[in-house]
Amino acid sequence: MIDLSLIKVFIIIYETKNISHAALKLNLSQPSVTYNLNRLRKFLNDPLFERDKFGVKPTKLAQSLYPxxxxxxxEIEMAITASKQFNPKTSSRVFRLGLSDLGEICLLPSLIEYLSKEAPFIKIHIEEIQSDKVEEWLIEGFLDVAVFNSSYTVMPKIESRNLFEERYMCIVKKQHPRVQDHVSLEQYLQEKHAAIKSSTGHIEIDQRLKELGLKRNIMLELPHFSVLQDVITSSELLITLPSRAAKVYERNSDVNIFELPFTVKPFNVSINWYNHRDDLEARTWFIQVLQNIFRCL
Incomplete structure (x- = not known):
């Protein structure tokens, strides 16, 4: 019977096409890799790999065996992984979560509160969403899950589920001298605004105003909604932001929130992931946790 460790050596040599590179990847010495390859050669009565100027190339038999x-x-590795049942109560797994600034404001406090009680050893690494890179990051495993407005991002290889529909609202400090619990279109255009940079994907407001032949007076442009706390309470700027983020600020600051004086198409916030075969149980649990938390927001 063939030793399965020899098959692993064969696969890594085939994929790297270099004995020394295979040794590094297998964390073995080069003589050990060569010794194991020679054992497999003898068992199969074929050289399997031949030297070329870049390393080694597979023989016809090796090409037929590799798939x-x-x-x-x-399949063996998947079975071993599946046998190690994921237990959130004891697991110290690290989850890499990609979030938009809306997700940072709305999700993180509830997520950390939940994990503190139900999965105290789990660790979370937050990465800022970059819409042009998120598909690659999910496929390569740099991210486990990404939560953001993916309306303008095409990701054919990624699994996606809508979490909720979101709309924009306006927010000002309660002591604002001209704007209180509502704003007219004329006022909205006359007042100065703090806005989030369009490069981050928040483009709906200014796109809609452009369609109406209008433009707001943006005094301050910021990279994130999450840095607005002091700006709201220390200035007379109007800030237009998603309703869930606005309600977080309403709970934590002395502010008023109200509807916009013009219609803007709502957008969907979705949860996105790639179907890696490894660690499936843990990732499925994490996705379910995020979905449940967002349902309560």
């Missing part, structure tokens, strides 16, 4: 060898090892 079935690779699939078999992947």
């Amino acid at each position: 079935s060898f690779s699939q078999s090892i992947a």
Whole structure:
């Protein structure tokens, strides 16, 4: 019977096409890799790999064996992973979560509160969403899950589920001298605004005003909604932001929120992930936790 460790060596050599690179990836010495390869060569009565100027190239037999060898090892590794049942109460797994600034404001406090009680050893690494990179990050495993407005991002390889529909509202400090619990279109255009940079994906407001032949007076442009706390209470600026973020500021600051004086199409916030075969149980649990928290927001 063939030793499965020899199959693993074969697969890594085939994929790296270099004995020394394979040794590094396998965390073995180069002589050990060569020794194991020679054992497999003897067992199969074929050289399997031949030297070329860049490293090694597979023989015809190696090319025919690789698909079935690779699939078999992947299935074995999946079975081993599945046997190690994920237990959120004891797991110290690190989840890499991509969030928009809306997600940072609305989700993080509730997520940390939940994990403190239900999964105290879980660790969370937050990454700022970059819409042009998020698909690649999910596929490569740099992110486990991404939560953001993906309306303008096409990701054919990514699984996605809508979490909720969001709309924009306006917010000002309660002591604002001209604006209290509502604002007319004329006032909205006359007042100065703090806005989030369009490069971050928040483009709906100014796109809609442009359609109406209008333009707001933006005095301050910021990279994130999450840095607005002091700006709101220390200035007379109007700030237009998603309703859930506005309500967080309403709970924590002396502010008023109200509807916009013009209609803006709502947008969907979605949860996105890539179907990696490894660690499926843990990732499924994390996605379910995020969905449940957002339902309560």
